[in-house]
Amino acid sequence: MQLARHQQIVEFIQSSGHCAVDVLAREFSVSEMTIRRDLIALSEEGRIARTHGGAAPVEQVLFEFEFLRRVQENRVAKTRIGVAAAAIVPDGKTVILDSGTTTLAVARQLGSRRRLTVITTSLPIAAVLQRGGGTEILLLGGILRRESPDLEGPLTESNLEGLRADIAFVGADGIDLSGNVYNSSLNTARLLEKVVKAASSVYVVADSSKLERTALTKFGNLTAWRGLITDSSVTPEQLDILLKSGVNVIVAHD
Amino acid sequence: MQLARHQQIVEFIQSSGHCAVDVLAREFSVSEMTIRRDLIALSEEGRIARTHGGAAPVEQVLFEFEFLRRVQENRVAKTRIGVAAAAIVPDGKTVILDSGTTTLAVARQLGSRRRLTVITTSLPIAAVLQRGGGTEILLLGGILRRESPDLEGPLTESNLEGLRADIAFVGADGIDLSGNVYNSSLNTARLLEKVVKAASSVYVVADSSKLERTALTKFGNLTAWRGLITDSSVTPEQLDILLKSGVNVIVAHD
DNA sequence: GATATAATAAACATTTTAGAACATAAATCA
DNA sequence: TGATTTATGTTCTAAAATGTTTATTATATC
Numbered sequence: 396m397q398l399a400r401h402q403q404i405v406e407f408i409q410s411s412g413h414c415a416v417d418v419l420a421r422e423f424s425v426s427e428m429t430i431r432r433d434l435i436a437l438s439e440e441g442r443i444a445r446t447h448g449g450a451a452p453v454e455q456v457l458f459e460f461e462f463l464r465r466v467q468e469n470r471v472a473k474t475r476i477g478v479a480a481a482a483i484v485p486d487g488k489t490v491i492l493d494s495g496t497t498t499l500a501v502a503r504q505l506g507s508r509r510r511l512t513v514i515t516t517s518l519p520i521a522a523v524l525q526r527g528g529g530t531e532i533l534l535l536g537g538i539l540r541r542e543s544p545d546l547e548g549p550l551t552e553s554n555l556e557g558l559r560a561d562i563a564f565v566g567a568d569g570i571d572l573s574g575n576v577y578n579s580s581l582n583t584a585r586l587l588e589k590v591v592k593a594a595s596s597v598y599v600v601a602d603s604s605k606l607e608r609t610a611l612t613k614f615g616n617l618t619a620w621r622g623l624i625t626d627s628s629v630t631p632e633q634l635d636i637l638l639k640s641g642v643n644v645i646v647a648h649d
Numbered sequence: 650m651q652l653a654r655h656q657q658i659v660e661f662i663q664s665s666g667h668c669a670v671d672v673l674a675r676e677f678s679v680s681e682m683t684i685r686r687d688l689i690a691l692s693e694e695g696r697i698a699r700t701h702g703g704a705a706p707v708e709q710v711l712f713e714f715e716f717l718r719r720v721q722e723n724r725v726a727k728t729r730i731g732v733a734a735a736a737i738v739p740d741g742k743t744v745i746l747d748s749g750t751t752t753l754a755v756a757r758q759l760g761s762r763r764r765l766t767v768i769t770t771s772l773p774i775a776a777v778l779q780r781g782g783g784t785e786i787l788l789l790g791g792i793l794r795r796e797s798p799d800l801e802g803p804l805t806e807s808n809l810e811g812l813r814a815d816i817a818f819v820g821a822d823g824i825d826l827s828g829n830v831y832n833s834s835l836n837t838a839r840l841l842e843k844v845v846k847a848a849s850s851v852y853v854v855a856d857s858s859k860l861e862r863t864a865l866t867k868f869g870n871l872t873a874w875r876g877l878i879t880d881s882s883v884t885p886e887q888l889d890i891l892l893k894s895g896v897n898v899i900v901a902h903d
Numbered sequence: 904g905a906t907a908t909a910a911t912a913a914a915c916a917t918t919t920t921a922g923a924a925c926a927t928a929a930a931t932c933a
Numbered sequence: 934t935g936a937t938t939t940a941t942g943t944t945c946t947a948a949a950a951t952g953t954t955t956a957t958t959a960t961a962t963c
Contacts, residue, residue, distance in 0.1 A: 398698075398701065399667035416911090425951070428911095428953080429950080429951055431911070435912095447910065448909080448910065521772075533792055533793075533804065534788070534792075536787070536788055536789045536791070536808045538786065539775050539787075539788055544776075548787075550790070554804060682941075682942065685921070686940090701919090702921095
């Protein structure tokens with residue numbers, strides 16, 4: 396019910412301008428606390444702007460990515476991973492962000508930072524960072540994928556070849572306990588190989604549901620890179636085996 | 650039986666919007682668990698979006714550029730220009746679209762076309778065309794401008810150097826009656842020079858309010874290109890002088 | 904700048920929903 | 934026919950969403 400209401404709240408606020416919490420609570424027949432929680436979630440997604448007492452339509456928001464609404468699984472875990480990832484990025488560095496919802500969570504945390512350069516193929520990540528205003532965003536060229544708002548293809552790969560970054564955060568569709576990282580798209584895997592070459596240190600960001608799962612292509616092993624950032628739902632056993640395999644695991648706590 | 654029901658569920662949700670699980674269970678006279686299993690299957694197929702408590706139709710619209718709603722001046726004129734411009738693009742061609750609201754109007758008209766390749770630096774144009782689904786979209790890489798959702802910089806220019814297109818539509822901030830085309834940004838002007846080189850035929854699209862106005866940089870003359878597409882508010886005098894200067898003017902009527 | 908007022912967020916309780924496990928009925932096939 | 938798969942139903946537990954109360958924080962008013 397809450398996802399449907401979120402959408403309605405956004406529309407309501409956009410059509411009527413600034414709305415008070417109690418007005419929204421009456422309008423949607425829920426408690427004010429529920430509305431507040433909705434508003435927190437919506438403002439984190441950048442779809443509205445919170446004010447004291449209510450919420451207003453966002454003005455500077457350039458674009459809105461509808462597809463993210465359904466995709467967002469493990470939102471809380473991903474946000475924590477984002478916080479942990481952002482914490483290891485010093486100001487002034489150049490960061491490569493892979494496309495995906497986990498890396499998008501990292502981008503959200505980096506949004507308010509200054510003097511950062513972010514290289515990405517993801518339109519939502521570019522959008523989030525542009526909203527923040529403090530980051531230089533380099534969008535790699537390429538073919539816009541039909542199903543998802545990110546870029547791929549020969550141009551993307553050749554664009555990347557001339558670039559260097561300090562840190563890369565890449566997502567994964569599966570990780571086994573030997574530290575092998577899997578991806579469900581061949582194109583993505585090939586691009587990620589270039590990403591890995593372009594960055595001095597590489598972190599894989601993935602919520603714990605990706606552990607002990609595999610996907611179409613293996614594109615590398617965590618032991619060769621800087622480490623894995625995951626959430627605290629990783630089991631002690633999984634953690635133990637990964638560490639014994641020589642994988643550096645950063646567990647994001649709340 | 651469940652295949653038939655799946656189809657009906659999709660149609661039901663599409664026509665009525667978000668539906669709760671219990672409503673669907675009653676509607677189809679099955680248990681809630683069955684509906685949940687249906688919804689799991691359907692969402693895996695991407696035909697609906699699950700929500701807590703029910704399901705919603707999948708959004709076809711992937712993203713939307715908020716800023717355009719307010720900015721659109723001379724919307725009607727621009728739409729007409731878009732129609733006229735789209736009419737001169739044969740299927741199967743490669744088109745370069747400059748960023749701007751007029752070229753965006755062109756993109757809107759091209760959205761439903763098939764077998765077209767569009768090269769652009771504009772995120773809104775990419776969005777509009779992705780929604781259409783029939784166009785291959787090549788987004789040039791570059792730095793995302795802070796004020797507007799489009800790309801520029803050395804990467805954009807070098808990306809363009811390796812490409813060839815059949816037709817380019819470029820916008821303008823001002824056009825004088827000798828056919829000189831002006832632009833208010835130096836960077837844009839430099840990029841447009843490359844655009845002009847990459848395309849076999851170049852059209853300038855600009856509503857008539859841009860006539861007899863100049864801006865920061867002159868980036869070329871209409872007589873060297875294929876022509877100007879403008880709306881019917883151009884005065885007979887302006888038209889006369891332009892034609893006498895050797896400018897091919899296409900006037901978009903309703 | 905102190906105080907009153909209102910709004911927020913945290914903590915806990917309650918309700919609702921999801922999903923797992925198992926049971927049952929119908930359909931398919933050897 | 935009997936065995937086996939497939940679809941559906943039932944029950945139960947965990948998780949998610951919402952509501953309620955209470956402290957904390959922000960805003961406004963004097």
